[in-house]
Amino acid sequence: MTAIAEDDRPSSLWRDAWKRLRRNRLAVIGLFIIAILVIVAAFGPWMSPYDFLSQNLDARNQPPSGLHWLGTDDLGRDVLSRLIYGARTAFLVAVGVTVAAVLIGVVLGAIAGFYGGAFDRFVMWFTDMTMSVPQLLLVVVINASLKQPISLWMEARYMETLNPIWRNSAIIDFVLVFGSMALITWPPYARLVRAQVLSVRGRPYVTAARALGLTNRIILMRYVLPNAMGPLIVAVSAGLGTAMVLESAFSFLGVGVTPPTPSWGNMISDGLRVWTNYPHLLLAPAAVLAVVTVAFNFLGDGLNDALNPKGQK
Amino acid sequence: MTALLDIRGLTIDIARDGGPARVVDGIDLAIQQGESVGIVGESGCGKSLTMLSLVGLLPNRIRATGGSAMFGGRDLLKLGPKELRKVRGSEIGFIFQDPMTSLNPVIRVGDQIAEALIWQKGLAKEAAQARAVELLELVGIPGPAERARAWPHELSGGMRQRVMIAMGLAGHPRLLIADEPTTALDVTIQAQIVDLVRELKDKMQMAVVWITHDLALIAGLADRIAVLYAGTVVEDAPVSAIFERPTHPYTRGLLASLPTLAGAAMERLPSIGGTPPEPGRRPPGCPFAPRCAHAVAACAEAVPRLAPVPGSDPRHRVACPVMTERAAA
Amino acid sequence: MFAYILRRFILWVPSVLLVMLAVYALAFYGAGDPIKLIFLRAPGDVAYDPAKIEAIRDQAGLNRPFIVQFGGYIWNLLQGNFGNSLVSGRSVWAMVKAAAPVSFQLGLCAILVTAIVAIPLGMIAGLRQNSRLDYIILGTAVALWAIPAYVAGPLLMVLLLAVLPDGSVPYGWGGIFSVKVLLPLIVLSFQPIALILRQTRAAVIEVMSEDYVRTARAKGVPELVVALRHILRPVLTPVVTQLGLIMITIVNGAIFVELVFGLPGLGRLTVSALTNSDFPVILAITLIGSFLVMLSNLLVDLLYPLLDPRAADAKGAR
Numbered sequence: 017m018t019a020i021a022e023d024d025r026p027s028s029l030w031r032d033a034w035k036r037l038r039r040n041r042l043a044v045i046g047l048f049i050i051a052i053l054v055i056v057a058a059f060g061p062w063m064s065p066y067d068f069l070s071q072n073l074d075a076r077n078q079p080p081s082g083l084h085w086l087g088t089d090d091l092g093r094d095v096l097s098r099l100i101y102g103a104r105t106a107f108l109v110a111v112g113v114t115v116a117a118v119l120i121g122v123v124l125g126a127i128a129g130f131y132g133g134a135f136d137r138f139v140m141w142f143t144d145m146t147m148s149v150p151q152l153l154l155v156v157v158i159n160a161s162l163k164q165p166i167s168l169w170m171e172a173r174y175m176e177t178l179n180p181i182w183r184n185s186a187i188i189d190f191v192l193v194f195g196s197m198a199l200i201t202w203p204p205y206a207r208l209v210r211a212q213v214l215s216v217r218g219r220p221y222v223t224a225a226r227a228l229g230l231t232n233r234i235i236l237m238r239y240v241l242p243n244a245m246g247p248l249i250v251a252v253s254a255g256l257g258t259a260m261v262l263e264s265a266f267s268f269l270g271v272g273v274t275p276p277t278p279s280w281g282n283m284i285s286d287g288l289r290v291w292t293n294y295p296h297l298l299l300a301p302a303a304v305l306a307v308v309t310v311a312f313n314f315l316g317d318g319l320n321d322a323l324n325p326k327g328q329k
Numbered sequence: 330m331t332a333l334l335d336i337r338g339l340t341i342d343i344a345r346d347g348g349p350a351r352v353v354d355g356i357d358l359a360i361q362q363g364e365s366v367g368i369v370g371e372s373g374c375g376k377s378l379t380m381l382s383l384v385g386l387l388p389n390r391i392r393a394t395g396g397s398a399m400f401g402g403r404d405l406l407k408l409g410p411k412e413l414r415k416v417r418g419s420e421i422g423f424i425f426q427d428p429m430t431s432l433n434p435v436i437r438v439g440d441q442i443a444e445a446l447i448w449q450k451g452l453a454k455e456a457a458q459a460r461a462v463e464l465l466e467l468v469g470i471p472g473p474a475e476r477a478r479a480w481p482h483e484l485s486g487g488m489r490q491r492v493m494i495a496m497g498l499a500g501h502p503r504l505l506i507a508d509e510p511t512t513a514l515d516v517t518i519q520a521q522i523v524d525l526v527r528e529l530k531d532k533m534q535m536a537v538v539w540i541t542h543d544l545a546l547i548a549g550l551a552d553r554i555a556v557l558y559a560g561t562v563v564e565d566a567p568v569s570a571i572f573e574r575p576t577h578p579y580t581r582g583l584l585a586s587l588p589t590l591a592g593a594a595m596e597r598l599p600s601i602g603g604t605p606p607e608p609g610r611r612p613p614g615c616p617f618a619p620r621c622a623h624a625v626a627a628c629a630e631a632v633p634r635l636a637p638v639p640g641s642d643p644r645h646r647v648a649c650p651v652m653t654e655r656a657a658a
Numbered sequence: 659m660f661a662y663i664l665r666r667f668i669l670w671v672p673s674v675l676l677v678m679l680a681v682y683a684l685a686f687y688g689a690g691d692p693i694k695l696i697f698l699r700a701p702g703d704v705a706y707d708p709a710k711i712e713a714i715r716d717q718a719g720l721n722r723p724f725i726v727q728f729g730g731y732i733w734n735l736l737q738g739n740f741g742n743s744l745v746s747g748r749s750v751w752a753m754v755k756a757a758a759p760v761s762f763q764l765g766l767c768a769i770l771v772t773a774i775v776a777i778p779l780g781m782i783a784g785l786r787q788n789s790r791l792d793y794i795i796l797g798t799a800v801a802l803w804a805i806p807a808y809v810a811g812p813l814l815m816v817l818l819l820a821v822l823p824d825g826s827v828p829y830g831w832g833g834i835f836s837v838k839v840l841l842p843l844i845v846l847s848f849q850p851i852a853l854i855l856r857q858t859r860a861a862v863i864e865v866m867s868e869d870y871v872r873t874a875r876a877k878g879v880p881e882l883v884v885a886l887r888h889i890l891r892p893v894l895t896p897v898v899t900q901l902g903l904i905m906i907t908i909v910n911g912a913i914f915v916e917l918v919f920g921l922p923g924l925g926r927l928t929v930s931a932l933t934n935s936d937f938p939v940i941l942a943i944t945l946i947g948s949f950l951v952m953l954s955n956l957l958v959d960l961l962y963p964l965l966d967p968r969a970a971d972a973k974g975a976r
Contacts (some may be wrong), residue, residue: 066745090968141673144673145673145676147672147906148942149674149677149815149896149947149951151906151908151910151949152910153775153909153913153940153943153944154677154680154681154944156931156932156939157681157684157944158684161684161935161957162684174817189687199862239708250814256803261804261806264806265806265808267912267913268808269913269932284808284809285807285808287781288808288812288918291812295816298812298813300811302805302809302813305804305806305809306801306804306805306809309803309804310800310804313800313803313804314800317800363784384876386872386875386876386907388867410698410881414878414879414880414881416878417875417876417877417878418876418877418878419878423876424735425869425876426871427869430869431869431870431872431873432703432870432873433873433874433888433891433892434870434892434966434967435872435891435895435965435966435967435970436888436891444874444876444877444879444883444887445878445879448877448878448879448880448883449877449878472701480967480968482967482968489923493873494876497876499877500878527975542912582955593859
């Protein structure tokens with residue numbers, strides 16, 4: 017009886033969850049696609065057939081062919097190569113934004129939930145507020161109004177120092193795009209962590225830990241946060257997908273990652289201008305973005321089922 | 330006289346990843362017309378599942394896989410969903426354990442009772458609501474007309490359990506199954522609820538099955554007691570025989586662990602060592618053998634069958650060859 | 659009841675003021691001087707003369723301290739004056755009034771479509787959890803969620819182009835009852851449908867394991883009645899709450915849908931105001947958007963006691 021042999025192994029929450037996750041076919045597919053994304057993002061420069069910037073004005077807007085598997089864009093750049101470089105941007109955006117948002121959310125949510133009081137009320141009021149204005153609008157305003165002054169300021173720094181780092185437009189992009197995206201995505205994490213903390217705080221083992229004289233910080237780190245991990249992981253996995261979609265929305269509105277740095281978002285918005293004549297320029301990046309977003313969602317749903325087995329009954 | 334309900338060789342399995350695990354393992358149990366039977370056992374011994382399986386209310390992944398349950402000339406286990414629905418409520422009524430969670434929070438209590446009448450008796454809405462008020466009065470709820478318009482959360486636990494009883498009786502069933510109806514209630518309320526069911530049983534001439542782990546409660550209620558252990562009936566006897574001549578070691582253990590007024594106050598109550606086997610990991614032979622002080626080598630070989638206890642009531646049967654032999658000696 | 663609405667409104671005011679302050683500050687310190695922007699845009703008409711600009715700034719009160727200017731803006735706002743567009747010089751209120759009906763009608767219809775499509779499908783998926791039907795419904799919902807409106811729009815247009823014989827793609831606004839509205843409405847509803855559908859499914863699965871559903875079955879109530887009465891009604895409570903929160907998704911989505919399908923609504927007004935740094939317009943739209951979201955949350959709160967009698971009592975006790 018293999019089943020019994022397996023059951024006899026010391027089982028931990030995480031191992032059980034992993035077992036359940038592996039059984040979920042959609043989640044495994046999602047995980048597989050995400051693994052490919054990570055590999056492509058890491059080794060993209062060695063994998064892409066062309067340089068993503070090299071233009072070939074003799075071969076513009078070509079349909080897919082043996083030479084250019086996914087065709088070329090309006091400047092004769094290879095679409096496949098740009099997609100591969102775009103994976104790097106997408107990965108950076110997803111991870112950067114989510115890490116920033118989770119950090120803000122976890123810290124504020126945990127403190128608010130654990131200590132309560134005025135700080136708690138303030139954090140909740142603030143999250144309520146940011147969740148009840150059309151955030152996209154707010155972020156676009158932030159981007160639209162800050163981009164120019166910051167690039168002017170950086171240009172001035174360059175003139176002073178002649179350090180080429182001040183001329184790297186990617187920095188502004190990432191700081192601004194990441195920053196403003198993190199700004200609108202952290203409140204849900206804060207609420208989630210706060211709710212978890214509140215539900216754990218009153219449990220007998222936390223009271224017991226307090227009776228043993230442990231400090232608040234230790235109780236928070238050792239007892240409270242680990243309990244919030246499950247729901248948080250699920251939220252993060254969905255958040256990674258959301259961040260990618262958000263970046264493409266920004267690009268569509270002209271405040272995303274600045275060209276020529278390729279992002280799937282700005283490829284989609286470029287494609288939208290010419291899609292009636294060259295549909296492949298829209299379809300290729302849109303399909304890639306959709307597949308990756310769906311993958312993150314599948315994984316998120318799978319994680320949700322694996323980490324909260326109660327819902328499966 | 331044929332039994333009202335005759336369960337033979339019932340088996341129930343839980344679907345698991347490593348294959349099905351057996352929770353109920355060949356239960357034989359007959360209930361006579363108008364009889365009051367207590368089914369006693371630890372949680373997880375399959376007592377609730379046995380009763381739920383009769384009317385097709387088993388949770389997902391749990392299924393009755395063998396045996397028969399004759400009721401009114403039909404095998405309940407072979408009925409389709411439509412026919413089973415007609416059995417529920419109008420022939421077999423249920424009262425569940427937790428009145429806090431067993432009433433729908435967003436439907437008025439009168440409507441919840443009326444609903445049973447609409448679907449079982451085909452009553453019109455007004456007639457059903459009028460009857461619901463009568464039923465509330467029957468179960469001793471003061472101001473039944475106003476209470477019918479109340480939401481479940483506006484009633485106390487005892488009141489809610491009375492509503493549950495009214496619902497269980499609405500279809501005038503021949504068999505009422507009370508699944509631990511008092512465990513979630515205060516002790517003082519417990520007695521009221523028990524008395525109410527007993528009184529209604531006589532008034533409506535139903536058979537009642539009490540599912541409980543509380544031997545003391547059942548002593549004054551039941552005509553007969555069936556003791557379940559790990560999905561099998563280990564002892565089945567009239568109440569007096571169970572208390573006067575408990576024969577199965579498990580039954581003895583249960584009785585010994587009851588506190589008595591006569592016992593010394595500071596003395597520790599005896600308890601049965603060990604835990605019941607998990608479903609799917611039942612030892613071969615007698616399931617109780619690993620915990621049994623009287624076990625002999627033969628106990629681990631064959632599953633014991635219910636057999637009459639020599640010298641006791643003719644209806645007293647026990648599934649323990651060792652004890653049967655001793656009684657005969 | 660009235661006091662409750664009033665209290666909610668009073669709580670909303672400071673948050674919207676803060677948001678408007680933030681937008682105003684961004685406009686003031688970030689995008690720069692509106693007068694200069696006008697001159698930059700129309701360099702041919704007026705010579706760029708710093709002294710002249712200063713004079714105009716002084717006259718328009720733009721040299722006053724920030725807080726005074728913001729106060730002035732709010733003061734005008736309270737009197738119903740939204741100011742004038744920096745680009746066209748038209749009254750912002752008139753611009754908004756022209757654009758709002760398009761967006762409002764579209765948004766309301768989208769919520770309606772969402773409720774009608776998502777709740778039944780979510781119910782079916784939940785009741786048949788882990789069946790093939792469940793996987794198909796859920797998979798479609800996830801796919802809909804992942805495809806942004808600005809991609810789904812053009813793709814659907816390609817499809818229509820191939821199907822329609824005369825090759826006419828619906829574009830522009832012909833009133834809410836025109837056939838042209840169908841495509842934008844569908845695209846705008848995609849994400850809300852996906853969200854509500856998943857929420858409904860999850861709630862159904864949770865409610866199905868409740869004791870009271872077993873009680874209903876034990877009473878001999880038919881399955882269909884169990885589903886529609888005993889499962890659907892408790893499920894509606896969280897789902898309607900989510901329907902209120904969906905307003906933000908629709909306000910955000912409208913921006914893209916109106917742009918893609920050429921609808922003259924608030925979304926398109928927003929984008930053109932953003933590209934032109936037309937801050938009075940942006941401020942007005944922020945205010946309206948935030949008001950709508952607050953309103954929908956309030957509506958949900960008022961609906962809540964009707965859906966859940968326990969909530970009615972809790973409110974009465976307050």
